[in-house]
Amino acid sequence: MTTNQRAGFRMSLGALADLVSGALSPGSPADAAIDSVTIDSRHSMPGSLFVALEGARADGHAYAMDAARNGAAAALVRREHGLPAGFPIPLVAVDSPLLALQRLAGDYRDRLPGTVVAITGSNGKTEVKDILATMLAPEMRAYASPGSYNSQIGVPLAILRAPSDAAVCVFEAGVSAPGEMPILARMLRPTHGVLTNIGRAHLANFTDRTHLLLEKLTLFDGIAAPGWIAVGDLDEEFERHLSRLPTLRVTSRPAAEPPWLSYSEHDTSGGARVAGTFGSGRTIEIAIPARSPERVANLMLAAAVAHALGVSLDVVERVLGTYTPLPTRLEIWDTQAGVTVVNDGCSADPLSVQVALKTTSGVARRGSRKVFVFGGMESPGGASASEHLVVGRLAHQFGFERLVCLGDNPGLAVTASEFTRLAPAARVDTIADVELHDFLQRELKPGDAVLFKAARSARFHRRAAEALDVLSPTRLIVDLGAVQENLTRIRRLCGPGVRTMAMVKALAYGTDVRRLAGWLQDTGIDAFGVAFVDEGVALRASGVHLPILVHLPQPQDCEKAMRDSLDLAVYSREMAGAVAESARDAGREVRVHLKIDTGLHRLGIAPAEIPEIAAILSAEGRVRVVGVLTHFAAAEDPGSDLFTEMQIASFAGAADSVRSRFGAGVLRHAAATSGAIRFPHARFDMVRIGLGLYGIHPGDAVADALPLELAVTLRSRIADVRLVPTGEWVGYGRTFRAARPTLRGTVPIGFHDALPLALSNRGHALVNDTRAPIIGRVSMDSVALDLTDVPGARVGSDAVFYGRAGKSQIRPEQVAAAAGTTPYELLTRLGPRVQRVYLGE
Numbered sequence: 001m002t003t004n005q006r007a008g009f010r011m012s013l014g015a016l017a018d019l020v021s022g023a024l025s026p027g028s029p030a031d032a033a034i035d036s037v038t039i040d041s042r043h044s045m046p047g048s049l050f051v052a053l054e055g056a057r058a059d060g061h062a063y064a065m066d067a068a069r070n071g072a073a074a075a076l077v078r079r080e081h082g083l084p085a086g087f088p089i090p091l092v093a094v095d096s097p098l099l100a101l102q103r104l105a106g107d108y109r110d111r112l113p114g115t116v117v118a119i120t121g122s123n124g125k126t127e128v129k130d131i132l133a134t135m136l137a138p139e140m141r142a143y144a145s146p147g148s149y150n151s152q153i154g155v156p157l158a159i160l161r162a163p164s165d166a167a168v169c170v171f172e173a174g175v176s177a178p179g180e181m182p183i184l185a186r187m188l189r190p191t192h193g194v195l196t197n198i199g200r201a202h203l204a205n206f207t208d209r210t211h212l213l214l215e216k217l218t219l220f221d222g223i224a225a226p227g228w229i230a231v232g233d234l235d236e237e238f239e240r241h242l243s244r245l246p247t248l249r250v251t252s253r254p255a256a257e258p259p260w261l262s263y264s265e266h267d268t269s270g271g272a273r274v275a276g277t278f279g280s281g282r283t284i285e286i287a288i289p290a291r292s293p294e295r296v297a298n299l300m301l302a303a304a305v306a307h308a309l310g311v312s313l314d315v316v317e318r319v320l321g322t323y324t325p326l327p328t329r330l331e332i333w334d335t336q337a338g339v340t341v342v343n344d345g346c347s348a349d350p351l352s353v354q355v356a357l358k359t360t361s362g363v364a365r366r367g368s369r370k371v372f373v374f375g376g377m378e379s380p381g382g383a384s385a386s387e388h389l390v391v392g393r394l395a396h397q398f399g400f401e402r403l404v405c406l407g408d409n410p411g412l413a414v415t416a417s418e419f420t421r422l423a424p425a426a427r428v429d430t431i432a433d434v435e436l437h438d439f440l441q442r443e444l445k446p447g448d449a450v451l452f453k454a455a456r457s458a459r460f461h462r463r464a465a466e467a468l469d470v471l472s473p474t475r476l477i478v479d480l481g482a483v484q485e486n487l488t489r490i491r492r493l494c495g496p497g498v499r500t501m502a503m504v505k506a507l508a509y510g511t512d513v514r515r516l517a518g519w520l521q522d523t524g525i526d527a528f529g530v531a532f533v534d535e536g537v538a539l540r541a542s543g544v545h546l547p548i549l550v551h552l553p554q555p556q557d558c559e560k561a562m563r564d565s566l567d568l569a570v571y572s573r574e575m576a577g578a579v580a581e582s583a584r585d586a587g588r589e590v591r592v593h594l595k596i597d598t599g600l601h602r603l604g605i606a607p608a609e610i611p612e613i614a615a616i617l618s619a620e621g622r623v624r625v626v627g628v629l630t631h632f633a634a635a636e637d638p639g640s641d642l643f644t645e646m647q648i649a650s651f652a653g654a655a656d657s658v659r660s661r662f663g664a665g666v667l668r669h670a671a672a673t674s675g676a677i678r679f680p681h682a683r684f685d686m687v688r689i690g691l692g693l694y695g696i697h698p699g700d701a702v703a704d705a706l707p708l709e710l711a712v713t714l715r716s717r718i719a720d721v722r723l724v725p726t727g728e729w730v731g732y733g734r735t736f737r738a739a740r741p742t743l744r745g746t747v748p749i750g751f752h753d754a755l756p757l758a759l760s761n762r763g764h765a766l767v768n769d770t771r772a773p774i775i776g777r778v779s780m781d782s783v784a785l786d787l788t789d790v791p792g793a794r795v796g797s798d799a800v801f802y803g804r805a806g807k808s809q810i811r812p813e814q815v816a817a818a819a820g821t822t823p824y825e826l827l828t829r830l831g832p833r834v835q836r837v838y839l840g841e
Helices: 013-019 060-069 097-110 125-136 154-160 180-188 209-220 236-242 293-308 313-322 350-363 384-397 411-422 433-443 460-471 480-494 505-510 513-523 533-541 555-563 573-586 607-618 638-662 673-678 700-705 812-819 823-828
Strands: 036-038 048-051 074-078 091-094 115-120 142-144 168-172 192-195 229-231 247-251 261-268 271-278 283-288 331-334 340-344 370-374 402-406 427-431 449-453 475-479 499-503 527-530 548-550 567-570 590-595 623-629 667-669 686-689 712-717 720-724 742-747 764-767 770-775 783-786 798-805 808-810 835-839
Touching: 013 091, 013 097, 036 154, 048 060, 048 097, 060 074, 074 097, 091 097, 097 154, 097 180, 115 125, 115 180, 115 209, 125 142, 125 168, 125 293, 125 313, 154 168, 154 180, 180 209, 192 209, 192 293, 209 236, 229 293, 247 293, 261 293, 271 293, 283 313, 293 313, 293 350, 313 533, 340 350, 350 370, 350 384, 350 449, 370 384, 384 411, 402 411, 402 433, 411 427, 427 433, 475 480, 480 499, 480 513, 480 673, 480 686, 480 835, 499 667, 505 513, 505 823, 513 533, 513 835, 527 533, 533 548, 533 555, 555 573, 555 590, 567 573, 567 623, 573 590, 573 607, 573 623, 590 607, 607 623, 607 638, 623 638, 638 667, 667 686, 673 686, 673 700, 742 770, 764 808, 770 808, 798 812, 808 812, 812 823
Parallel strands: 036 048, 048 074, 074 091, 115 168, 115 192, 142 168, 192 229, 229 247, 247 261, 340 449, 370 402, 370 449, 402 427, 475 835, 499 527, 499 686, 527 548, 548 567, 567 590, 590 623, 623 667
Antiparallel strands: 261 271, 271 283, 331 340, 475 712, 712 798, 720 742, 742 783, 764 770, 764 798, 770 783, 798 808
């Protein structure tokens, strides 16, 4: 069976060795194909090249065997690698694996036909990149580098993940020492550039801010008209350095020359109202859901760049008005306990700290206490102390009453000393990061505003996420490390050439679609699937730029879907007609997947109807058929395997019919988690993974075929403990009567929070590694547990209703079976009071 290869990096092993001047181990197949590159052995899979990098804490060569076991096609190693003779996979030996990786990326960049935009600056690079990608997505095929891949290692990895058919690729580039930017510039060779600002990030390695600016500007040395560099508000001292560059100015200040975009803004409730005048002369005025001037500046800079790249102002205006940034960068939320949380664990330099402190001060309620939890900065060199001194002054300037120094960064003492000098009455605490959870539970009060801020490399982000769950008694913990492992196992099983669509309908199975989709986009997922058009619109607004397939669109939603470049499933004559009519009226292309009914009999075109539907779609030249799909009825059930095989055969024939009309490039996808794991010949060109992301098996046969890591845990906290005398009743309806003196614990979680009523008197929770029976009826807001045989149970103890707790676990599949339902319903009915907490980002 041939597969429809994704448009991206692909090279033979022999050509790769020649390019990097490497020695290919004897007997290795020079024609073996490499189609992905990784530096993490856990993410190795068939077709991947594992690059063994040497770092301060680990040597990648020590993990080369793990990469081989995980299916890597080859490994790139240094010449004196010390690996045993007869290593199980081909080796390409080079003088420097890092330089070889960069050369490989530079070569692939030369073969990218689209426009390349490179973003640099001291702060805001990632946010501007994400906003820009959101604006580009409705108009063109766009790619943005994952996360904060902006370093000497991150940039080449981001380049090698770029699809070769992207019209625009957006990368970010960061430096920490002189001489680094020219290396990134040689790899990226941008068509256009973006400079956000110049702050004091990593200033210790530079003479002054001008030195830092000049280093960053080397990224743009190869750009000449008609290329351009978009710049935000910069200090006047930097103006002369920009005079040699073709710039698009974006400013909120009066300018001597008309800038490409000038804007003014004023605060409104929950955001800002912005009036912006573009170089084209058009003015837009719109309310932006942004709660800090720095975010407004990032939005407007991205707007100018998007418009300069050809995005219509109608799209720019719509995105500005609806953009909801992906969490983890200045994430702001209010807990049920009345605590305002600002979480920014992605970077820490004086400029970003100032932004975070200012934002927290702005969103705090009048008269509230402001608490700053600070993990310090990792700025090498002698200036680190001075930078930490600045942070102490900023905390005082923005009115923080309490400073919590987290961890053992030596700069924290400098911050604390300066803060105490300026605010003698303020309180300073120094705690270990492992103590943060208990500290916050004990110290935070309703009405407080708390800022979490540190460098991502300080392991702060995970500690902050673990600690945040104390602010809400009931929470769903999603372990992203386990999600990544599950994706890797499924991809490894499916093999090279098979794409992966992440199903994120129903709020990503109840987990928080914005958070999960943004993270998945950075892991290299190929596409997203949703049920309804509004779900796809929300994904676009949150920064998702990958293809999004709407599986259950309604005819009246076609115009809305086209505005955000959503792919649509065509499942009926009526839907085909509506798509064709909308494409004709809008005068723009729409991408569709034909949904074939092979026996589920829910929605879909019968195979015999394909010629008629094809004629309807072909009559309108703007309709592009890019996929064909079906759904299996019972792929998880061995007793239905003959029926599933019949569906597979029916779909294969229907897909051939569709391809004969619309071309061999039409993607075929039929298998969800169960089908992908149990039926290798059903994987076709793409698989759709939903429940499997969370390590939940739709059936026992699926678990036997491929064990997955459980990634979700639903827990709450015991609010009250009392002794119930023998013979007394517990709960509504008097369904439980104590047969002995019973220690009853009440937990604030009920059926409104998706704890099924059917678990009354039959479910369990894990408390201190011990199963505690549910007693009495599950009520709307609470449930009672029998703690009589649970050692050490007390008020404040955690109660886990499914997921992992210490050395024990309760599987969601078991809970669903006890409640007479499915794991799908268990997750998707999670209520709004359940705080979603993500670990392992």
